[in-house]
Amino acid sequence: MAGAAQGGARQSRLAPYLLVAPGVLWLIVFYVIPTLTLAKTSLAVGDAPWWESYRQALTGYGDHFLRSAEYALAATVIAVLLGYPLAYVMAFRAGKYKNLLLGLVILPFFTTFLVRTFAWKTILNDNGFAINFLQSVHLLSEGGRLLNTTLAVVGGLTYNFLPFMILPIYVSLEKIDPRLVEAAQDLYNPPSSAFRKVILPLSLPGVFAGSLLTFIPALGDFINAELLGSPNQQMIGTVIQNQFLDVRDYPLAAALSFVLMVVITGGVLLYARVLGTEDLA
Amino acid sequence: MTPRTGAVIPWYRRVGSRLLDIYAAMVLLYLFLPIFVIILYSFNRPEGKFNFVWKAFSLDAWRDPFKYQPLFDALKLSLKVAALSTSVATVFGALIALALCRYTFRGSNFINLLLVLPLTTPEVVLGSSLLSLFLNVGARTGFWTIVIAHIMFSVSYVALTVRARIRGFDWTLEEAAMDLGANPLRVVTKVTLPLIAPGIAAAAMLSFALSLDDFIITLFNAGSRVTYPLYVYGARRAAFLPRSTCSRPQSSRAACCCSAPSFCGSSAACARCRETGRNSPIAGSVGCVCPGTVRRFLNRSSGRS
Numbered sequence: 240m241a242g243a244a245q246g247g248a249r250q251s252r253l254a255p256y257l258l259v260a261p262g263v264l265w266l267i268v269f270y271v272i273p274t275l276t277l278a279k280t281s282l283a284v285g286d287a288p289w290w291e292s293y294r295q296a297l298t299g300y301g302d303h304f305l306r307s308a309e310y311a312l313a314a315t316v317i318a319v320l321l322g323y324p325l326a327y328v329m330a331f332r333a334g335k336y337k338n339l340l341l342g343l344v345i346l347p348f349f350t351t352f353l354v355r356t357f358a359w360k361t362i363l364n365d366n367g368f369a370i371n372f373l374q375s376v377h378l379l380s381e382g383g384r385l386l387n388t389t390l391a392v393v394g395g396l397t398y399n400f401l402p403f404m405i406l407p408i409y410v411s412l413e414k415i416d417p418r419l420v421e422a423a424q425d426l427y428n429p430p431s432s433a434f435r436k437v438i439l440p441l442s443l444p445g446v447f448a449g450s451l452l453t454f455i456p457a458l459g460d461f462i463n464a465e466l467l468g469s470p471n472q473q474m475i476g477t478v479i480q481n482q483f484l485d486v487r488d489y490p491l492a493a494a495l496s497f498v499l500m501v502v503i504t505g506g507v508l509l510y511a512r513v514l515g516t517e518d519l520a
Numbered sequence: 521m522t523p524r525t526g527a528v529i530p531w532y533r534r535v536g537s538r539l540l541d542i543y544a545a546m547v548l549l550y551l552f553l554p555i556f557v558i559i560l561y562s563f564n565r566p567e568g569k570f571n572f573v574w575k576a577f578s579l580d581a582w583r584d585p586f587k588y589q590p591l592f593d594a595l596k597l598s599l600k601v602a603a604l605s606t607s608v609a610t611v612f613g614a615l616i617a618l619a620l621c622r623y624t625f626r627g628s629n630f631i632n633l634l635l636v637l638p639l640t641t642p643e644v645v646l647g648s649s650l651l652s653l654f655l656n657v658g659a660r661t662g663f664w665t666i667v668i669a670h671i672m673f674s675v676s677y678v679a680l681t682v683r684a685r686i687r688g689f690d691w692t693l694e695e696a697a698m699d700l701g702a703n704p705l706r707v708v709t710k711v712t713l714p715l716i717a718p719g720i721a722a723a724a725m726l727s728f729a730l731s732l733d734d735f736i737i738t739l740f741n742a743g744s745r746v747t748y749p750l751y752v753y754g755a756r757r758a759a760f761l762p763r764s765t766c767s768r769p770q771s772s773r774a775a776c777c778c779s780a781p782s783f784c785g786s787s788a789a790c791a792r793c794r795e796t797g798r799n800s801p802i803a804g805s806v807g808c809v810c811p812g813t814v815r816r817f818l819n820r821s822s823g824r825s
Binding site: 258267274276321322350352401456461475484489503 | 615639640735753
């Protein structure tokens with residue numbers, strides 16, 4: 240670093256490479272190479288054709304992939320519906336309480352992910368107060384359950400990744416020039432069209448980023464499904480984890496991981512193509 | 521957004537805004553519900569194996585929160601891993617960010633891609649691919665594999681957070697210092713470091729919090745070691761522990777203890793950075809990961825902006 244600060248060092252062609260070397264090497268050795276190893280592991284050995292474990296993965300666990308995608312998508316949509324209005328209030332209506340609200344949004348997430356999910360298990364428990372309340376207002380039948388349902392799993396996913404939706408939306412709303420909003424309110428009537436034509440388009444990059452930050456971890460998550468759901472709600476993450484750590488069918492587990500990764504990368508690229516056509520940066 | 525004084529606000533707009541506020545408050549309540557439950561149930565005296573049903577008020581879990589040795593050990597291990605991986609990842613990540621912001625060089629596109637990829641890879645895949653590497657080279661999983669994994673996923677977060685904070689800094693200040701006769705070491709300690717320190721502090725805080733909380737990647741690479749999240753997870757299966765060692769209220773208490781320092785740390789970082797919102801570590805990282813990340817890494821070098 241001392242060398243880099245020297246006069247004329249900015250032209251030095253070696254300096255940037257020396258600076259990035261340790262971190263980049265680390266990522267190559269412990270991210271790129273493992274990914275290649277995973278690809279190699281997924282290729283079947285022996286007489287079977289190379290795609291054997293992929294065939295198993297897709298025929299045997301297609302349901303899990305589909306279900307994971309559905310749950311992650313549902314959680315992302317719900318997170319937008321919950322997160323956008325809160326981010327809007329924080330950015331435009333909170334005034335001097337802006338930072339307080341921001342702190343409050345982040346605060347719950349300083350407890351461990353697992354402890355939070357356990358807390359939901361307590362809330363949704365068959366003898367818990369949520370069930371009692373819902374039954375007393377007849378929203379839930381006598382034998383009805385909350386735990387081990389799809390609702391619980393999607394709710395848990397939404398909860399755990401909600402801040403990743405709220406914060407980027409908030410950041411993009413907060414960046415909007417207030418004069419622009421004022422001008423829009425003067426020009427458009429009713430005010431809802433000022434929102435539709437000015438605020439919403441300007442905040443879309445935040446929604447875009449938030450959706451990725453919610454969807455990707457939700458798709459690979461298995462803790463919510465395992466703690467809040469039954470085997471009927473199992474997601475692909477559970478299968479991968481089981482195959483790797485318990486069944487130890489490494490080729491199949493690697494193939495499953497790889498398919499998941501390809502699905503996500505493909506989805507992200509497609510999403511970027513469709514929504515990211517304007518300059519978002 | 522408040523209409524200027526004098527403007528007549530029709531009643532339905534006022535009601536609408538009120539409803540919006542109430543909706544936002546309810547979302548906030550949803551965020552806090554489990555936290556209230558954790559605190560409440562840490563005062564519970566559970567009957568039988570599970571701490572799911574409210575029985576009676578009790579201070580048992582709080583009387584000696586670290587009495588239960590395995591929990592204490594797990595916490596110690598987590599703190600050790602977090603401290604070690606944070607120090608390494610912060611240095612690696614900050615150096616990358618510095619290089620990306622100050623130099624235009626061939627390969628910076630590749631580095632941007634390399635930084636974003638681990639963030640778009642699900643944790644299960646990160647964990648399992650690392651495990652398959654360790655299995656292939658015959659390494660035994662344990663303390664060091666946990667640290668390696670944590671450094672790996674932290675480097676990206678640190679580099680992106682620091683880059684977002686120091687982009688657009690006026691580097692001519694360094695030249696000015698040199699013109700005034702400062703030697704290179706002095707330039708670094710008196711100008712460069714103070715300029716980038718808040719960004720680095722925020723990134724370190726974020727990396728520490730991520731490491732402390734990581735479960736999935738650790739599960740794959742921990743071998744027989746038990747970090748705090750792994751302990752909490754295990755407590756679910758071993759909910760049959762004798763009640764005296766019952767883990768749930770204990771974990772609640774530990775959760776409160778654990779979160780306090782990291783919260784104080786990050787709010788201190790916020791206060792230091794003076795600007796609003798964007799600077800808290802999480803918001804910072806999210807803010808830098810967000811707008812157009814994918815586009816940016818696809819077709820543009822970020823270089824010096």
